[in-house]
Amino acid sequence: MMVKRPVTVPPVPYALRKLGEFAFIDVETTGAKPLTDRVTEIAIIRFHADGSQSRWQSLINPGVAIPAEIQALTGITNAMVRDAPSFFDVSDEVRRMLEGAVFVAHNARFDYGFVKNEFRRSAEAFTADVLCTVRLSRMLYPDAEGHGLDALINRHELHGFDRHRAMGDVEATAAFVSVAADDLGADAVVAAIKSLLKTPSLPAQLPTDALKNIPDSSGVYLFYGVNDLPLYIGKAKHLRERIRAHFSSDHMTPNDIRLSQELTRIEWLPTAGEFSALLLEAQLVKERMPLHNVNLRRRDKLGFYRLGDDATNAPLEWLSAAQISESYADLYGPFSDKASAKKWLTFAAREHQLCDHALGFSKPRSDAEPCFARQVGRCHGACDGTETASQHRARLRAALAHLALPTWPFTGEAVFEERDVANDRSDVLVFDRWCAVSGGARLPFDGDVYRLLKRTMGKTASKFRAAK
Ligand SMILES: [Zn+2]
Structure with missing residues (x-):
């Protein structure tokens, strides 16, 4: 006969408490999108360092109607929340329950996104270390189904x-962690949590x-x-x-270990998105020449082949x-540098x-x-006159075609506004002919900017507009 687990939530094992305090949380909402949907219920169990627990829960008036299918799913109806407090009304209470604790939830990004956005609507910032019990379960029971x-x-x-x-x-989520510690040993659970939290050894x-106090927005750090x-800009x-x-x-990589030995101070600059971070990083690396940014400094070697016209002797420059x-x-x-371009061309010459x-x-x-190549039968004979120079050039052009730098789709500069709604930040970025524009001047071609531009334009071309 199977033994039923107790319904009450067992305390978090002592070993886990060494990692800090844990606030297990779940929110019910009016939908799936943290930016537009709202919270309708919050429950929190906080496990304190001394082994005690405190609990808090409340229905929340979301200020909007709850869609019928969501009412059916959660059992929370419009009538139930009509007289409930708003998130603003309980925000101090919620903060008190969460402050200084690890934010633990099943599918934690969902709950964290909603809580963060509700605080933002009250004009308050909220940041926590987040532990997702889906990922914890996956790590502890890799062979389990679902x-x-x-x-x-x-x-x-x-x-x-x-x-x-x-x-x-x-309660079910907290019980899972306790049961896992019983099954696998608290040390295994602690190790998994540490790994998921990327618990840093400073x-x-x-x-x-x-x-x-590092924010969880995008940005650049020094x-x-x-x-x-x-030493390093990332x-x-x-x-x-x-x-x-x-x-x-x-x-940690070997480079991280060396960095952490030399490090004396950390600085960070939040940006509105990945794009702004990339541009700021490139700019700062150029200005400050950090010792360990080997990859970025190598950017200077980047270049292109230009295919000459029929009148030129050397077809590629x-x-x-x-x-x-x-x-x-x-x-x-x-190409990242001339040597890798030559390598690519040698390969293409053989293939074509x-x-x-x-x-x-x-x-x-x-x-x-x-x-x-002609002597071993791998050349069509541009050398011995069997093939004309322009025929050879046409085949070379075809071999290169997939690497062609596309025509810039604007007549002049294009503007892209990057927005981070959750952190109330926006950056206006200007580009011209695949390069970033800064202070009115076009910056040198940068491979990372180019790739991100192509990718972003492919996905959200409409968010780019021609500059006036
Ligand atoms: Zn030949």
């Missing part, structure tokens, strides 16, 4: 909780609260070393997560990014049976001397 709350409830026999109402789901020379010299979609990952033992400032016609690339002499790989010692 990690939704129902799957967990069935697998671990967590019966007796009031499903779909906020407190019932919070370099000893930094103050203990150095990572405390690491400084002795004499306040910049960009991030989520600053908080990214910076902490540099100091999390599970995720190598142009560095700095040399392409005026004309963008017949450019193919970008191009001529070694015509590509400049070798020089004929006499007129119409066949190139090596």
Whole structure:
């Protein structure tokens, strides 16, 4: 006979409390979108460091009608929330329950997004370390089928909780963590939580609260070393997560270890999005030349092939990014540097049976001397006159076609407004011919800017508008 688990929530095991306080939370909402939908119910159980628990729950008047299908799903009706407090009314209470604790929820990004946005509507910022129990379950039970709350409830026999109402789901989620610690040992659960939280081990020379107030928006961060010299500049979609990952033992690279030994100070600059972060990063790296940004400094070597017209002898000319400032016609690339361009061309020459002499790989010692590729049957004969120069050039053009730099789709500059609604920030970015424009001047071609522009235009072309 199966033993039924107790309905009451067992306390969080002692080993977990060493990681800090945990606030298990669940919100019910009017829909799935944190930016536009609203919270209708919140339940929180906080596990304190001394082993005690405190609970808080409330229906919330969302200020909008709850759609019928959501009422059916959650059992929370318009009538039930009519006299309930608004989020604003309870925001102090919610903050008191959550402040300084790890924010734990099943599908945590959902609940966190809603709570953060409700605080934003009250003109308040909210940031917490987030632990998702879906990811925890996946890490602890990698072979289990399904990690939704129902799957967990069935697998671990967590019966007796009031499903779909906020407190019932919070109880079931908290019970799952306790049961997992019973099954696998508290140490295994602690290790998994540490890994998911990317719990950082701070370099000893930094103050203990150095990572405390990092926002979870996108942005750029700077690491400084002795004499306040910049060591490293990075960009991030989520600053908080990214910076902490540099100091999390599970995720540290050899470069991170060296950085953390030299680091004396961290600075961060939030941006409205990935684009703004990328541009700011490129600009700061150029200005401040940090010691460890090897990849970014290599950007200077980037370049293109230009295909000459029929009158030129050498069909391909190598142009560095700095040399392409005026004309963008017949450019193919970008290649990270001249050597990798040559490597690509050697490969393409073989595949498309191009001529070694015509590509400049070798020089004929006499007129119409066949190139090596011709001698082994891999050249159509541009060298010995079997193929004309313009025929060869046409085939070369076809081989390069997929690398052609596209025509700039605007007559002049284009403007893109990047917005971060959750953090109330927006940046206006200007581009011209695949380059960023800053202070009225077009910046040199940058491979990362180009790739992000192409990707963003493909997805949201309508958000770009021509500059007046
Ligand atoms: Zn040849």
